[in-house]
Amino acid sequence: MKRHLISAADLTRDDAVLILDTAEEMARVADRPIKKLPTLRGRTICNLFFEDSTRTRISFEAAEKRLSADVINFAAKGSSVSKGESLKDTAQTLEAMGVDAVVIRHSASGAPYRLATSGWIDAPVINAGDGTHQHPTQALLDAFTMRRRLVGRDAGLGKGLDGRRITLVGDVLHSRVARSNVDLLHTLGAEVTLVAPPTLVPVGVETWPCEVSYSLDEVLPKSDAVMMLRVQRERMNAAFFPTEREYSRRYGLDSARMAKMPEHALVMHPGPMVRGMEITAEVADSDRCTVVEQVANGVSVRMAVLYLLLGGSEPAVTTPAAARTEENK
């Protein structure tokens, strides 16, 4: 892995497993009376949010604060960006202020990559979602949740998700969560199936390391986890399906469909949920649904990513073996 986290596809299996294992230790901090570590004391991290996202921003903020970093929150709305400032100028301002890392969310696919590779800024860049491209920490927290539930909290350490069958359902076309998850789950050894209306399957999906099906009912009985994706109305510029009702009937998850899943199978959702459309309230509130758990795990996974990218003089994930030997000295 490079010193930035731009795409889930950049992670090797060793990188991904190291992040998940580190997150497992970070999760223990959340159980303590004092939920704080001095690890990133004196480091400044800027959360650069050009697109609204309360959930992801506060998750990153919680992770940064638990590691004792100083946090600057930047929201594009009401900032000089709305007066016409470019990404380059914003980046150079942050560089001049001595920011140690930038967490960026942008509505344009590729904005974090541009920020990381253009030389405008020296600090590590963490992608917190760019357009319809990638959302790597979301994929990591999903994989973390699946590993915990399907393999076990302690039994999962050092392991991937080999042979598990994961199904992603819904608006794949507009979903950065789907793209990141396909990349990461494949890296971790899982078999991924996408289920979506033909209009919401992206062009070129045949090059992705996954299968595509149009029938949810056929795939459900052989899934270890089913992740429902949000229908992203704000990104829809055409009529991709006739009515919400029809979408819900063919691709929504209700209790009758949930009953077809194996006993141990999970229901996941990256949030925010549109109840009644992708998922019924009954399923969303059931024990099998991990939505709330995913939020808690998000903080642990982001702590792990921040620690591994910022905790040393160089990213640990480039040399996990060397880092381990070092510890034993």
Added chain:
Amino acid sequence: MDAQAAQLQHDDATRPVLEAQDIARVLTRIAHEIVERAKGADDVVLLGIPTRGVFLARRLAAKLEEITGNKIPVGSLDITMYRDDLRMKPARAIGRTEIPGDDIDGRLVVLVDDVLFSGRTIRAALDALGDLGRPRAVQLAVLVDRGHRELPIRADYVGKNLPTSLRETVKVQLQEEDGRDAVLLGQGLDQAGARR
């Protein structure tokens, strides 16, 4: 060529300072000392510092159990996140922190580590303990004290005092991790490489 090879071998040579039976004897002595000082070890919690400190803590707990007849709680305390040299080296993989029972409030915590050197690891461990609770007292047990302290820290129980030069290395091997029990004194590593 032969002379060079012999020289190399000499540089790499390691000399055992403690063998398996010495380590067992030393741990038995430390266990007795703990019981004596804690007047029975009723509220003792042993916390090993990964990796080898944890194995030593478990062995000490077994010995304490033999002596007192009570079960002694053992855990591990990873100090990676509390180190003061995080920014000087690549980020390290994080070890396991496990606190036995409910908490350490009001207990006598005995930290267990293999080698006491600069004292920075122990300082980090004390910081970590401060975030976990408020023990009645904290004591330190180490298998080897090799000197060269950089902080005012002293062990309460020492297996062996081993005056070393900074050029020498001290390597502890334990059955659980390395397949044999030994403390080896070596030559030739530079100062930075030898530092914990």
